[in-house]
Amino acid sequence: MCSDDNNAFYENPFVKIPLMVTGIWWIRNWFKGTQYRDPDRIDGKIAVVTGSSSGIGKCIAEELNRRGAKVYMLCRDREKSEKVIDELVQKGCDEDRLILRIGNLCDFNSLKSFSEKFRQDERKLDILVNNASVIALPKFNKTIDGYEETWQANFVGHVVLTEMLLPQLKASESARIIMTGSRLHFFGDTISPEIANEPKHYGRLLPYNRAKLALTMYVRGLARRLQEDRVTNVTVNIFHPGMVNTPLYRTTPFKKPIISHILSPGAALIFKTPMDGAQTGIFLACSPKVEGITGKYFDECQETRPASQVLDDQKVRQIFGYTRNVLKSLGI
Numbered sequence: 220m221c222s223d224d225n226n227a228f229y230e231n232p233f234v235k236i237p238l239m240v241t242g243i244w245w246i247r248n249w250f251k252g253t254q255y256r257d258p259d260r261i262d263g264k265i266a267v268v269t270g271s272s273s274g275i276g277k278c279i280a281e282e283l284n285r286r287g288a289k290v291y292m293l294c295r296d297r298e299k300s301e302k303v304i305d306e307l308v309q310k311g312c313d314e315d316r317l318i319l320r321i322g323n324l325c326d327f328n329s330l331k332s333f334s335e336k337f338r339q340d341e342r343k344l345d346i347l348v349n350n351a352s353v354i355a356l357p358k359f360n361k362t363i364d365g366y367e368e369t370w371q372a373n374f375v376g377h378v379v380l381t382e383m384l385l386p387q388l389k390a391s392e393s394a395r396i397i398m399t400g401s402r403l404h405f406f407g408d409t410i411s412p413e414i415a416n417e418p419k420h421y422g423r424l425l426p427y428n429r430a431k432l433a434l435t436m437y438v439r440g441l442a443r444r445l446q447e448d449r450v451t452n453v454t455v456n457i458f459h460p461g462m463v464n465t466p467l468y469r470t471t472p473f474k475k476p477i478i479s480h481i482l483s484p485g486a487a488l489i490f491k492t493p494m495d496g497a498q499t500g501i502f503l504a505c506s507p508k509v510e511g512i513t514g515k516y517f518d519e520c521q522e523t524r525p526a527s528q529v530l531d532d533q534k535v536r537q538i539f540g541y542t543r544n545v546l547k548s549l550g551i
């Protein structure tokens with residue numbers, strides 16, 4: 220075919236339209252990311268999912284319930300979360316295995332109350348998904364416990380909750396702790412708690428990156444401590460969900476009405492849905508393929524390399540030591 224014939228061929232609407240549709244379908248599928256489709260069941264397992272009133276956490280809670288687990292949804296807003304439970308039940312979840320508990324990662328006392336009640340209700344915990352998060356808060360806020368809000372919601376709060384639930388995790392035949400991390404941990408400039416909790420070092424994205432970096436390092440530190448203590452039945456891993464269209468970005472410029480309107484057609488193509496973003500978390504919670512794997516960072520249902528600071532043993536010891544002091548101050 221000469222080039223004129225070629226052009227005419229591609230200009231033909233019966234060729235052009237299917238080609239465009241195939242192209243868009245291919246791009247969409249690529250951005251959707253890896254789907255965890257193995258039919259693994261987790262009947263009888265007990266799970267706790269933080270921040271399950273929205274986005275990725277809601278989808279993780281839904282899928283763990285569908286696969287047979289009893290899921291404790293640890294959320295901060297009762298009214299909103301009750302509506303979410305109604306919605307999940309409408310979608311086919313088993314209501315008797317969806318239990319709402321109110322707790323705020325930015326209030327250690329509420330986490331303590333949750334843990335104490337959980338201990339009365341359940342002998343063991345099989346799956347803990349530490350997922351709650353805030354990003355890009357417009358200004359520096361200190362929590363009731365004295366930490367910068369992003370630092371506590373993403374990092375310190377989850378450390379405290381994990382350590383309070385460790386006895387129940389150890390009582391499980393095989394327990395998994397899963398953290399929802401972020402690729403933005405690569406941009407964490409420091410893990411210094413002094414800097415993280417100091418207003419003059421505050422920026423819109425920096426606190427989030429620092430907190431996710433500290434959390435990713437804590438995962439390595441905790442995995443090592445469990446191995447040193449010969450705890451072989453509890454693993455801990457962290458994952459990046461991808462770029463997901465959720466309310467997380469509500470305080471960023473992307474969600475300003477005009478910008479959001481302009482970006483929405485492109486965003487629909489390149490952002491994952493919350494269920495797509497939940498896939499690696501569900502994989503880590505359910506798949507026998509990751510049994511025994513611990514201290515690792517996952518993306519697209521695969522182990523991958525985290526930022527170099529996470530692999531720096533001295534820095535991991537430093538941040539892990541910091542968490543020991545926080546816990547000691549709380550008598551844990």
Ligand SMILES: NC(=O)c1ccc[n+]([C@@H]2O[C@H](COP(=O)([O-])OP(=O)(O)OC[C@H]3O[C@@H](n4cnc5c(N)ncnc54)[C@H](OP(=O)(O)O)[C@@H]3O)[C@@H](O)[C@H]2O)c1
Nearest residue numbers: 270272273274275323324325351352399401462463465467
């Ligand atoms: N979306 C993305 O592109 C993306 C990318 C990388 C990583 N992630 C990570 O994915 C996870 C889930 O985020 P998402 O995108 O699903 O966001 P989301 O829809 O905003 O969900 C965040 C959840 O955390 C809860 N939460 C926030 N602060 C809390 C606190 N102090 N105590 C208790 N719960 C609290 C929120 O509760 P309310 O409903 O009451 O607000 C909500 O349920 C986060 O760890 C996030 O860092 C997301």
